[in-house]
Amino acid sequence: MxxxxxxxxxxxxxxxxxxxxxxxxxxxxxxxxxxxxxxxxxxxxxxxxxxxxxxxxxxxxxxxxxxxxxxxxxxxxxxxxxxxxxxxxxxxxxxxxxxxxxxxxxxxxxxxxxxxxxxxxxxxxxxxxxxxxxxxxxxxxxxxxxxxxVSDRLSAFPADLPAVRGSKSSAWVAISVGCNNTCTFCIVPQVRGRERDRPLGDVLAEVERCVAAGAKEVTLLGQNVNSYGYSMGQRDAFSRLLRACGGVEGLERVRFTSPHPAAFTDEVIAAMAETPNVMHQLHMPLQSGSDRILRAMRRSYRSERFLSILDKVRRAMPDAQISTDVIVGFPGESEEDFQATMDLMGRARFSSAFIFEYSPRPGTPAAAMEQVPKPVVQERFDRLLALQERITQGNLDSFVGRRAEVMIAQRQGRRDGMTHRVTGRERGGVLVHVGVPEGQPVPEVGDLVACTITGAGKHYLTADPDPSQGQAYALSH
The missing domain is CATH 3.40.50.12160 (Methylthiotransferase, N-terminal domain)
Incomplete structure (x- = not known):
C-alpha cells in the first residue's frame, strides 16, 4: 500500500x-x-x-x-x-x-x-x-x-444527475421527491421538503434508458409514491404511469414503494391487477391499528379504511404479498391501543412487517408528547413481533410445493457458496435460494427461473427441485 x-x-x-x-x-x-x-x-x-x-x-x-x-x-x-x-x-x-x-x-x-x-x-x-x-x-x-x-429548495431533480447503478438487472427510478403530509413522528418533510413530481414522460424516458442498459426490473420510488401527480393536478397519474410501464418492451417487473393509504385508489389496484409486468407486491405502512393513535399521528385514514384496501387488493390479486410498517409505543399509546394493533395485525395477515419501537426525533410534534416507558415499549414490541413471526412463517410455508418465478439477483449469497445455490426474488418479493439440479444450466444475474419451492426458512424460501420427481426447473434469459 x-x-x-x-x-x-x-x-x-x-x-x-x-x-x-x-x-x-x-x-x-x-x-x-x-x-x-x-x-x-x-x-x-x-x-x-x-x-x-x-x-x-x-x-x-x-x-x-x-x-x-x-x-x-x-x-x-x-x-x-x-x-x-x-x-x-x-x-x-x-x-x-x-x-x-x-x-x-x-x-x-x-x-x-x-x-x-x-x-x-x-x-x-x-x-x-x-x-x-x-x-x-x-x-x-x-x-x-x-x-x-445545504439548500432548502430543490432546483433540479436528482434524476438529472448521472448515476452509477448498484445493479445491472434492477434499477431504482425516483418519480417524486419530498412529502406533503404532516405526520407528528416524521422528520422527512423537514429534510426532503414538499412533494414535487417529475413529468410522466421524463419518468418513462428514464425507465426506458434503464431497460436499454440491461435492467429487467424497475422500482418506482417516492415518499408517498401513489400520490404522484397530485401536485400537478393529475390524481390518476400514478395508475397511468403503472399502465405505461406495461408497454416498455423488455421490462419484466415493475415494483413501487412506498404508497400511502389515503391515496390508494381503486384505479391503482386495477392498474396493478391488469398490467402483467406490475408485481403483486405491496408495502403499505399501517403505523398503528388504533384509530386514536392514528389521529395523534396525523395519519389521514382509520383502521377500517386500511383493511378495506387490503380486501380490495386481495380480491383483485389473490396472490398479493402485502407488507407494512408499524410503530410500537407511540406517545400516549395505552394497552387498549396496542391491543387494537395486535387485533388488526391478526386480521390483516401481512406477509411481513417492519416493526419499530418509537424513538423521538427532535423537531417533531410527537417528541414533545408524553412518552411511553421504555420497558413497556419493549414488552409490546416483543409481543407484536412474536405474532407477526408466526403469520410470516405460515405465509412462507404455504409456498412449499408451488411453482415460483424467481429473478436472480446474485450468483452467490452469504451461504450460497456452501449450498451451491443462487439467490433471487419471486414475483411477490420473497427471497428465494435456488439450487441448480445436476446437468442444468446455472442462471446469471437477471435471468428468470421457474422452479418448485421445496422449503421455507425463517425469512426466505428454498428451491432445490428434482426434475426426476416432476419438480420444475426452467431457465429463461
Whole structure:
C-alpha cells in the first residue's frame, strides 16, 4: 500500500491513472431513496474523475474519499452517523490528504452541528446538493476547512444527475421527491421538503434508458409514491404511469414503494391487477391499528379504511404479498391501543412487517408528547413481533410445493457458496435460494427461473427441485 505522501504525488501526477482523481467509497444509511441518492453521488463523482474503490480497498481503508449518506428517521440512525464518522477520523490521521463527506437527511437537518462535532469532515451537503459535492471537496482541499452547502429548495431533480447503478438487472427510478403530509413522528418533510413530481414522460424516458442498459426490473420510488401527480393536478397519474410501464418492451417487473393509504385508489389496484409486468407486491405502512393513535399521528385514514384496501387488493390479486410498517409505543399509546394493533395485525395477515419501537426525533410534534416507558415499549414490541413471526412463517410455508418465478439477483449469497445455490426474488418479493439440479444450466444475474419451492426458512424460501420427481426447473434469459 502507498504511503500518504506517495498517494498524494500519484494523484497529482497521474489524474487519469488507476486512482483517477481519487478512490471513493459511499456508505448508505436508511431507506431506498437514500440508496438511489447514493447511486447519484457515485455518478457525480465518477463524472469528475473519481474511481470506485474495490471491496478489498474499502475494507483496508485504502481510500482517498469516504462519503456517508445519512438517515434522520430514527434515533439510532443519528448515533450510527456519528459513530461512523468518528471511526473514519482514523483514516485522516493515517492519511491527512484523504477527505470525508457527509450528505443525506442528517446533513440537511444538522448541517452546522456536524461541522462543529466532527471538524475532520471536509464537506457537508444536503439532499438537494448532490451535484455540488465535487466542488465542495475541491474548495475544502484548497481552503483547508470544512465546506457546508445545504439548500432548502430543490432546483433540479436528482434524476438529472448521472448515476452509477448498484445493479445491472434492477434499477431504482425516483418519480417524486419530498412529502406533503404532516405526520407528528416524521422528520422527512423537514429534510426532503414538499412533494414535487417529475413529468410522466421524463419518468418513462428514464425507465426506458434503464431497460436499454440491461435492467429487467424497475422500482418506482417516492415518499408517498401513489400520490404522484397530485401536485400537478393529475390524481390518476400514478395508475397511468403503472399502465405505461406495461408497454416498455423488455421490462419484466415493475415494483413501487412506498404508497400511502389515503391515496390508494381503486384505479391503482386495477392498474396493478391488469398490467402483467406490475408485481403483486405491496408495502403499505399501517403505523398503528388504533384509530386514536392514528389521529395523534396525523395519519389521514382509520383502521377500517386500511383493511378495506387490503380486501380490495386481495380480491383483485389473490396472490398479493402485502407488507407494512408499524410503530410500537407511540406517545400516549395505552394497552387498549396496542391491543387494537395486535387485533388488526391478526386480521390483516401481512406477509411481513417492519416493526419499530418509537424513538423521538427532535423537531417533531410527537417528541414533545408524553412518552411511553421504555420497558413497556419493549414488552409490546416483543409481543407484536412474536405474532407477526408466526403469520410470516405460515405465509412462507404455504409456498412449499408451488411453482415460483424467481429473478436472480446474485450468483452467490452469504451461504450460497456452501449450498451451491443462487439467490433471487419471486414475483411477490420473497427471497428465494435456488439450487441448480445436476446437468442444468446455472442462471446469471437477471435471468428468470421457474422452479418448485421445496422449503421455507425463517425469512426466505428454498428451491432445490428434482426434475426426476416432476419438480420444475426452467431457465429463461
Amino acid at each position: 502507498m504511503t500518504p505522501a506517495e498517494r498524494g504525488m500519484a494523484l497529482a501526477e497521474e489524474p487519469d491513472g488507476p486512482r483517477g482523481k481519487g478512490l471513493y467509497y459511499v456508505r448508505t444509511l436508511g431507506c431506498q431513496m437514500n440508496v438511489h441518492d447514493s447511486e447519484r453521488i457515485a455518478g457525480v463523482l465518477e463524472a469528475q474523475g473519481y474511481r470506485p474503490a474495490s471491496l478489498e480497498q474499502a475494507r483496508a481503508l485504502d481510500l482517498d474519499l469516504l462519503v456517508l449518506n445519512t438517515c434522520a428517521v430514527r434515533e439510532n440512525a443519528s448515533k450510527r452517523m456519528y459513530g461512523t464518522i468518528g471511526k473514519w477520523a482514523r483514516l485522516k490521521q493515517a492519511n491527512p490528504q484523504a477527505q470525508i463527506a457527509v450528505g443525506g437527511c442528517m446533513a440537511q437537518k444538522d448541517r452546522e452541528r456536524i461541522a462543529r462535532r466532527a471538524p475532520w469532515v471536509d464537506a457537508v451537503f444536503g439532499t438537494k446538493n448532490i451535484g455540488d459535492l465535487p466542488g465542495l471537496l475541491d474548495r475544502a482541499r484548497g481552503q483547508h476547512r470544512p465546506q457546508v452547502q
